[in-house]
Amino acid sequence: MTARQFLASVHTNLVFYRRNRLLVLAGLVVLLALVISIISSGFTASDHFDLIQGLVSMIEGFTFVFTAILGLVAVSHHVRTRSVKLVLTRPFSLGGWVLSHFASAVLVVLVLHLVILIVAVILFFAWDLPFQWGLLVDIASSVLTCLTVFVFMQLLSTLVHPAVGAVIAVIFNPSSVHAMLTMIEAPRRFASSDIGAVFYQVLSWLLTGLYYLLPEYMPFGRDLQTVFATYRVTRFDLPYIVLTVLYTTLTVSLYLMLTTVVLRRKRLI
Amino acid sequence: MIRAQNLHVSFRRSFRRRRIQALQGFELEVERGDVFALLGPNGAGKSTAMYCFLGLIRPEKGSVSVLGRTPTPGSSMFQRIGYLPEEPHYHLYLTVREAVAYYGALGLDPLPQARIDDAIDRVNLGGAADLRLSKCSKGMRQKAGLAACLLRPVDLLLMDEPTRGLDPMTVSLLRSILLELNARGTTVVINSHVLSEVEAVCTRAAIIDDGRVVIQDRLDAITEVNQQRYTVDLDLEGEPPAFVDLVHRNGRSLRGEIDAADLERLVAWVGANDAMLRACAHKRVSLEQAFMTILGNQP
Numbered sequence: 001m002t003a004r005q006f007l008a009s010v011h012t013n014l015v016f017y018r019r020n021r022l023l024v025l026a027g028l029v030v031l032l033a034l035v036i037s038i039i040s041s042g043f044t045a046s047d048h049f050d051l052i053q054g055l056v057s058m059i060e061g062f063t064f065v066f067t068a069i070l071g072l073v074a075v076s077h078h079v080r081t082r083s084v085k086l087v088l089t090r091p092f093s094l095g096g097w098v099l100s101h102f103a104s105a106v107l108v109v110l111v112l113h114l115v116i117l118i119v120a121v122i123l124f125f126a127w128d129l130p131f132q133w134g135l136l137v138d139i140a141s142s143v144l145t146c147l148t149v150f151v152f153m154q155l156l157s158t159l160v161h162p163a164v165g166a167v168i169a170v171i172f173n174p175s176s177v178h179a180m181l182t183m184i185e186a187p188r189r190f191a192s193s194d195i196g197a198v199f200y201q202v203l204s205w206l207l208t209g210l211y212y213l214l215p216e217y218m219p220f221g222r223d224l225q226t227v228f229a230t231y232r233v234t235r236f237d238l239p240y241i242v243l244t245v246l247y248t249t250l251t252v253s254l255y256l257m258l259t260t261v262v263l264r265r266k267r268l269i
Numbered sequence: 270m271i272r273a274q275n276l277h278v279s280f281r282r283s284f285r286r287r288r289i290q291a292l293q294g295f296e297l298e299v300e301r302g303d304v305f306a307l308l309g310p311n312g313a314g315k316s317t318a319m320y321c322f323l324g325l326i327r328p329e330k331g332s333v334s335v336l337g338r339t340p341t342p343g344s345s346m347f348q349r350i351g352y353l354p355e356e357p358h359y360h361l362y363l364t365v366r367e368a369v370a371y372y373g374a375l376g377l378d379p380l381p382q383a384r385i386d387d388a389i390d391r392v393n394l395g396g397a398a399d400l401r402l403s404k405c406s407k408g409m410r411q412k413a414g415l416a417a418c419l420l421r422p423v424d425l426l427l428m429d430e431p432t433r434g435l436d437p438m439t440v441s442l443l444r445s446i447l448l449e450l451n452a453r454g455t456t457v458v459i460n461s462h463v464l465s466e467v468e469a470v471c472t473r474a475a476i477i478d479d480g481r482v483v484i485q486d487r488l489d490a491i492t493e494v495n496q497q498r499y500t501v502d503l504d505l506e507g508e509p510p511a512f513v514d515l516v517h518r519n520g521r522s523l524r525g526e527i528d529a530a531d532l533e534r535l536v537a538w539v540g541a542n543d544a545m546l547r548a549c550a551h552k553r554v555s556l557e558q559a560f561m562t563i564l565g566n567q568p
Contacts, residue, residue, distance in 0.1 A: 008374030012360065012367075019362040082358040086417075088342035089323050089352040090375035096343070268342075269320050 001096035009092065009100035010107070016077070017070065017108060026069050030062040030112070038119065048127040053231070056120050056135070060142040063112045064217075067146040068169070070108065071153025072162040074101045075259065079158065084268050095260045102151065102256055109146045113139050132231030137241060141224065144248040145217045151255035152215050158262045177211045215255065219247040270336065270425060270456045271299040271322055277330035278317050278480075291317040292328065293480040299458055299473075301424075304451050306467040306488075307460040308560060309477035315460045316355060318477065319429050322458070323352060336424060348377050351418035353411070355429035355460070361403040365394055365413045368402055372417035380420060388416040393442065407434040415443065419450075426450060426457045432466050444470050468556045476563050484563055492559045497529045498552040505544035510535070526552060 017023050037055045075098065078084045087097050117139050124131050149169075156165030181204065188200035220240040227233050276295035279288045292314045299305045307315045320326040321333050324340030333339065338346050360368055369389055373380040389398050392412040402410055411434065418426060426447075432440050447470050451457055461467050467474060468488065475485035484491060503509060504521050512534065513525040527535055532549070539546045 002377065004379060005375055005377075008371060012363065012371050015367065016360070016362050078360075081361070082354075082356070083360045085325060085354060085358055086352075086360070086372060086414075087375060088325065089347055089350070090372065091343065091345045091347045091377050092375045093343040267326060269316075269325050 001093050005092050006096060006100055006103070009087070009097060010104050013074065013101055013104035014107065016074075017104065020073060020077070022073060023066075023070060026066045030059065030066050033062045034059055034115070034119065038123075048123070049129055049231075052120055052123050052127075052129070053229075055123070056116055056138065059116050059119075060113075060139075060145075063109070063116070063142065064146055064149060066112070067105065067109055068149045068153050068166075070105055071150040072157045072165055074105065074150075074157075075154050075263070076157035076162050076165075079263070079266070079268060082269065084263075088268060094263055098154075098256055098260050098263065101154065102147075102252070105150045106147065109143055109150070113143050113146075116142075132233075134227045134231030134233040137224070137227050137233050137237070138231065140241075141218065141221075141228070141244060144244060148215045148217055148248055148251055148255075151252050151259070155255050155259045155262065158259055158266070172210065172214060174211060174214050174216050177207055177214060181207045181211065215251045216247070218244075220244050270301045270303070271297065271458065272334045273297040273318065273321065273331065274333075275331035276318070276321055276328045276333065278314075278321065278326055278328050290480055292321070295321075295331070295477075295480060295482060297475055297482050297485060299456060301456055302451070302454065303473045304447065304457045304471045305459070306471040306474040307458065307477060308462075308464065308467065308474055308556075310564065311462075313477040314480040315477055316429055317480075319427055319458070319460050322427060323350075345377065348421070349424040351421075351423040351426040351455075353414045353418055353426070353428040353431055355433065359402050359410055359414060362401065364399050364401050365389060365405065365409070365416075366398040368413055369416045369420070373420040376421055378421075384420055388419040389413075391419055391446070392416045393439075408436060408439055411435060412439065415446065419446070422453065423455055426455050428457065429460045430462065431459060432461065432463050440466065464556045464560060474556075476560060478564055488556065491563075492553060492556055499527050499529060499532060500548075500550055500552045501525055501527055501535065501546060502548035503539070503544055504547055505542065507542075510538050522547075 037058055078087070084097070088094060117135070120135055120139075121131065123129075124135075153165060153169060156162075156168055159165070160168065184200050184203055184207070188197070188204055191197035191200055220243055221228075223240040224237060224244070227237050273295055276292045277290075278292040278295075279290045281288045295314065295318060297318065307318060309315050317326060321328055322335050322340060324333075324335075324342045324344070336346055336349060338344075340346065360371065363371060366385065366389060370380075370382075370385050373385055386395075386398075389395055392415050394409060394412045394416060397405065397409060400409075402413060405413070411431065415431075431443055435443065444466070447457055447459075457470075459467065459471065471488055473486065474488050474491055476483045476491070500516075501513065501524070503513070503523050503525065505523070506521060509515065509523060509525060512531045513527055516524040516526060518524075536546065538544070
């Protein structure tokens with residue numbers, strides 16, 4: 001795979017994103033939310049810092065959903081329409097093609113977050129607030145979250161229909177699985193019969209396995225909670241930021257690899 | 270160029286349905302310079318075989334060698350292979366020009382824009398170059414795919430039902446392009462149902478049925494296979510023997526047909542009578558007749 005082939009694939013992916021109606025619609029919703037939030041914040045009398053924080057948080061939420069949709073359609077569209085055949089019958093590897101989709105998503109996510117950053121910085125200066133570097137950490141964390149959800153959705157959409165993938169992602173996330181584990185903890189400990197005890201034990205193992213398989217979108221979110229709440233960052237937060245980057249890098253690499261393996265085993269005809 | 274040995278491929282359409290054996294003991298050899306046709310009824314395994322040649326399907330048993338290597342999707346060997354798919358499975362959100370440029374850009378060497386424009390013009394798609402493939406007719410999409418195949422010289426061109434949905438003008442254009450490519454050294458493998466088209470361009474063919482190659486040979490040899498009849502040209506005064514079926518007669522010259530079993534009797538009859546055997550050859554039949562005969566003889 002050459003850089004020229006890779007860039008050609010990234011360019012075509014971006015054309016696809018631009019011309020896909022679902023993605024355009026989702027993009028418009030993000031844009032609309034941004035505009036409404038900015039306009040409404042101008043008429044609200046509450047604290048300006050809270051307004052910026054609320055605005056950034058809301059747009060990040062929309063961007064997260066947009067990236068999830070992007071992950072669901074990016075690869076699966078080409079597999080379902082079988083146009084991937086025309087890529088694989090060229091000297092361009094499947095892994096390279098999957099990676100090019102990730103690179104395209106990185107570009108889209110970066111541009112979206114750059115817009116959020118610019119809007120937030122403008123509001124900081126417009127309302128004469130001191131700029132807080134924690135905003136950058138918050139936005140960088142959102143970028144990493146989006147990339148994680150993108151690769152996870154991409155993998156799900158190669159395994160099952162994208163709509164089913166979306167449902168699975170909503171039902172099975174680390175929080176819900178953790179809640180399920182908590183729910184079965186009491187019956188597991190105090191099961192009245194042997195069969196019940198075995199059943200709950202097996203279920204507990206399965207859920208624990210699933211818990212570790214599913215990606216954590218904000219791996220050290222609790223440790224960085226102060227940064228997200230105050231936009232103030234200290235040197236004590238640095239290890240958690242580095243750990244978040246490492247976790248995301250590992251997760252993204254693993255899920256990209258799994259997507260490639262699944263596609264390699266699939267009959268793409 | 271292509272060697273398939275004892276290929277076995279099976280599919281299961283859903284978990285509840287039983288497996289369908291698409292290829293079973295499939296053996297094929299395509300030689301350099303051939304214009305080779307894969308013929309057979311629907312579901313015979315032609316497309317599956319082609320997917321095996323492209324590495325898109327890995328056979329459960331047997332081996333495939335294309336250009337001396339086992340085909341792997343996305344490998345560098347595809348720099349020397351062109352592929353025109355059966356259905357218009359193209360990137361429909363791209364325009365004709367963008368699609369051809371994209372397929373070209375996935376090659377290992379850079380491609381000048383002029384080459385892309387030339388290929389589009391060659392298939393008479395210049396006027397629709399900026400039209401999205403989703404808005405193009407099936408024939409136009411096929412032309413776009415063909416243009417992508419013309420971007421670089423290739424050693425092997427695989428075409429799955431290339432004439433399906435094409436108008437006669439485009440079929441004629443496709444035929445001339447194929448022959449031109451073949452003259453330049455490209456081996457062409459066509460999977461087709463249109464026997465008249467195959468007859469017009471192909472030098473060799475394989476007839477496939479039920480996942481197996483029933484026969485593979487030169488096209489002229491296939492049209493003679495299993496023909497138990499001879500066409501004979503005789504020169505004689507009187508009436509021909511009863512076992513000669515008269516086709517036409519003009520004075521002393523007559524053309525007739527005999528069963529292969531009667532050939533020796535005819536030679537003996539000519540020797541014993543005042544007659545001359547001017548010509549004797551296997552009765553030529555169309556590819557369609559041969560196809561029907563060969564498949565009709567299958568158990």
